[in-house]
Amino acid sequence: MLGGIRVLDMASLAAAPLVATYLGEFGADVIKIEQPRGGDPIRGWGARKDGVGLMWKSVSRNKRSVTVDLRLPEGQELVRRLAATCDVVVANTRPRTLTRWGLDYARLREVNPRIVMLHVTGFGLTGPKADRPGFGTLGEAMSGFAHVTGEADGPPTLPPFMLADGVASLNAAYAVLTALYHRDVHGADGQLIDVNLIDPLARLLEQSVLAYDQLGTVQRRSGNRWDISAPRNTYRTKDDRWLAMSGSAPTVALRIFHAIGRSDLAADPDFADPVRRLTRAREVDEVVAEWVAGQTLDAAMAVFERAEIAAAPVYDVVGLLEDEQTVAREVFRRVEDAELGSMLVQGPVSRFSDHVGVVDSLGPRLGEHTDDVLGELLDLSAADLAGLRERQVI
Numbered sequence: 001m002l003g004g005i006r007v008l009d010m011a012s013l014a015a016a017p018l019v020a021t022y023l024g025e026f027g028a029d030v031i032k033i034e035q036p037r038g039g040d041p042i043r044g045w046g047a048r049k050d051g052v053g054l055m056w057k058s059v060s061r062n063k064r065s066v067t068v069d070l071r072l073p074e075g076q077e078l079v080r081r082l083a084a085t086c087d088v089v090v091a092n093t094r095p096r097t098l099t100r101w102g103l104d105y106a107r108l109r110e111v112n113p114r115i116v117m118l119h120v121t122g123f124g125l126t127g128p129k130a131d132r133p134g135f136g137t138l139g140e141a142m143s144g145f146a147h148v149t150g151e152a153d154g155p156p157t158l159p160p161f162m163l164a165d166g167v168a169s170l171n172a173a174y175a176v177l178t179a180l181y182h183r184d185v186h187g188a189d190g191q192l193i194d195v196n197l198i199d200p201l202a203r204l205l206e207q208s209v210l211a212y213d214q215l216g217t218v219q220r221r222s223g224n225r226w227d228i229s230a231p232r233n234t235y236r237t238k239d240d241r242w243l244a245m246s247g248s249a250p251t252v253a254l255r256i257f258h259a260i261g262r263s264d265l266a267a268d269p270d271f272a273d274p275v276r277r278l279t280r281a282r283e284v285d286e287v288v289a290e291w292v293a294g295q296t297l298d299a300a301m302a303v304f305e306r307a308e309i310a311a312a313p314v315y316d317v318v319g320l321l322e323d324e325q326t327v328a329r330e331v332f333r334r335v336e337d338a339e340l341g342s343m344l345v346q347g348p349v350s351r352f353s354d355h356v357g358v359v360d361s362l363g364p365r366l367g368e369h370t371d372d373v374l375g376e377l378l379d380l381s382a383a384d385l386a387g388l389r390e391r392q393v394i
Contacts, residue, residue: 001355002027005180007088009033009063010070010079010103012040014136014162015197016092016120017059018169019176023088024062025348025357031086031373032060032364033079036067036394039366049340053363057337058345060363066374067367067394074393076101078378084111085377087190088176092120096131105192115190116179118172124196139164139197144205144219151223164197171200230281231256234314235292237300242314243292245304247284250274252310259307260291337362370394 002023009020010033017032017040024030034040043056066082069075080102083089089108091098098104098119105117119125122134140146140158150157172195182188202209208219224233229248236242247253253274257266265271265287270280277284292300297313304311313319320326321344333347340362348357374380374394388394 006086008086009090011090011092013042014165015168016090019172020090022173030063032063032065034067052339057362061359064369065364066370083108089117113189118193120195125194136162136164142198143201148219150221152221164201167200168197230277230284231288235289237297239296241297245311255307335359
């Protein structure tokens, strides 16, 4: 689907490199630029086996690793020459640094007017904080996410995974595809795409802004409850497991009452009416929690599935991998790897009727493809490459 599109991934860590990963899953040729000494920090991020970073292996699937020292003028020139052969450049270095290196959009556009450049930063390319460093944790804090997450009497709560980076990467990926469409269908030049780690997550939390603007209210933490739906919570079963439930649709909420033997509530306007039910959300929760506590997880789920109620087990990773729906859709696939033997990774998320996303390879060794790429795209000879290595450019 994206065959013929070449991506220069000169970013590090999570959000920006993930965009290149998504493009690579559907056929783009992704060239990963790394510093010769150490490479992308995500190589050592999180769990490792035999010194090999597991997250690196998945995030850098389908990529070719090329080492170039971006701090050296000769390295910067190599990357400019590579950019001239590419359709997309992905970066997340601070704006001031990229400009100093001559790798900012203005300079790259001189060598390739058709380039689409994605620049992901902590705070964006404009504004008083534009040149400040930032990680996903700051996005989760400033977007309002942490403020509304957690129990009412507990502290603001951060997610134990890269939420802000992930949400930003999804926004950025469709922005890149939109820019490519504009370029290739409408005959335009490339353009610069500015995505930060705060705005995409804030967009998902926009309800709090709307309520504040129109009603003057500030959303507070409320655990698993949400003031637009009741019941909506996690509930402990008799066998000490958990299930989650949502009564967001009015008809589903009424089916819950019937299924747990409380048809009287379905007939009571205080509980049947969606708006009035919210004022008694705590009572609704207590009724549902009491019923679930008397059932095993399997028994409760059997009742809810028969009644077509929106409920699901709260899985750990084992439950996720063993779920019949996950298995049937082949969500996870085992990929052979030279360093780990093989590794189970999640396949491409989007499913197309006429195209299957691929995971041809997992994250490469540092600089594994340097000679191949520089020889292929820049026509450098073995002697040229030897000289660059001697000067520690690659």
